[in-house]
Amino acid sequence: MSLLVNGSPAAQFSVSRGIRQRDLMAPFLFLMVAEGFAGFVRKARFIGAFEGFKIGRGGVEVCDLQFVDDTIIVCNPSDKNIFFLKTILRCFELASGLKVNSNRSSLYGIRLYDSSISAAANFLFCKVGSIPFLYLGILVGANPRRLSTWQVLSNIPTYMLSLYKAPKKVLDKIVSLQRSFLWGNKRGGKGIVWVAWDVVCKSKELGGLGVRDLSRFNLALLGKWRWRRLQDKEAFWVKVINLKYGLEWLSHPNNSTSRWWRDLGKLGSSVEDSGGWFVDNVWKDIGNGLQTLF
Structure with a gap:
């Protein structure tokens, strides 16, 4: 339609309906649009135009990780992947009406020359990032045991x-x-006035302050992850972990593995090897025997 300004029609514009800012429907509508981007990536992978990064020998392919509008794309450093990644982003912009924020997008290279990373970043119109980087408020690639990691x-x-x-x-x-x-x-x-920490961590009914004991809470969270690995065998993260560290249950974690994996191996144990209260309180039903080897 067009508006008359002093008797003359102005430039035409499209008529549409939208929702107000902070409307409760906005996140759901955005997720539907973001799913379209994942569909572009899946289609490109299906026709062989785009290839992610494979864990292990012919294992699980890690490609796109999405959380609302925060997206990580993982791929092998080839000219073909960089070209089709730009094609996917451009097609998504044309189909959705959204535009990728180049100022907040970064390209990270692992075991690559700086010149190659810079050339690819210029082609994608993004910045060159460095590891560790911030994703969803967490420093990815940083050592969680270093004080510098938490000096926000x-x-x-x-x-x-x-x-x-x-x-x-x-x-x-x-x-x-x-x-x-x-x-x-x-x-x-x-x-x-100083008070013993075990008293502070007691519940208020027992005369404490009800402050959560972080060391015990950390053990509980580790136990949850270890239990989920036993139960969610078809989950994506479980497949990646199994291909990276093997199918054996946390046997002999060494210094080359991640700290999280080593902490899982030592869960409930007073010594460095695996075992402890978690292993002592978990058993397995043989069932049909398809997942049990002797």
Whole structure:
């Protein structure tokens, strides 16, 4: 349709209906559109135009990982894959009306020359990223046991720099407040009253503060993952883990494996080898014997 401006028709525009911002239907509609992108990737893989990264010898192919509008594409570093990846992104833009944000998209290379990564990033109109990188609030590729991984305040995003002119001064101020709280005010000479940690972790009914014991909570979460690996055998992450570390149940984890996998192997054990309360309390029904070997 067109509007009359001073008696003359202005430029034509399309009539459509939309939803208000923050409408509860918006996430569901977006997921339907994002599923279209996954369909493009599946179609390209089916016709052999695009190839992901295979785990093991002819194993599971890792390609697209999506969570709402955060997407990771994993592929072999070939000119064909880079070309069809750009084709997929362009087709998705034309079909959905959405546009990929180049400023927030990065390309990461593993065991590649910097020149190759830069050329591919220029072709895809994105930035060259470095590992570890932030995905869904988690640093992927970082050592979770290092203190630097969790110093979030030292990695203030660029758009926050206007609010925090001097990040180092902010960190120094926080450290000063912590010391004043823990060791007491210099003027008054009074600090906090120390209480044993096991008392703090007790429930309020037993006189504690009800603070969760993080070490025990971590063991519970590890036990959950170990149980899920036994139950969800057809899950994608279980197939990847089995191809990477083998079908044997967490036997002899070594230093070359991930820390998460080593922690699973030592779950409930007081020594370095596998075993402990988890293994002692789990048994297997033979059933038809198809999944049990002697």
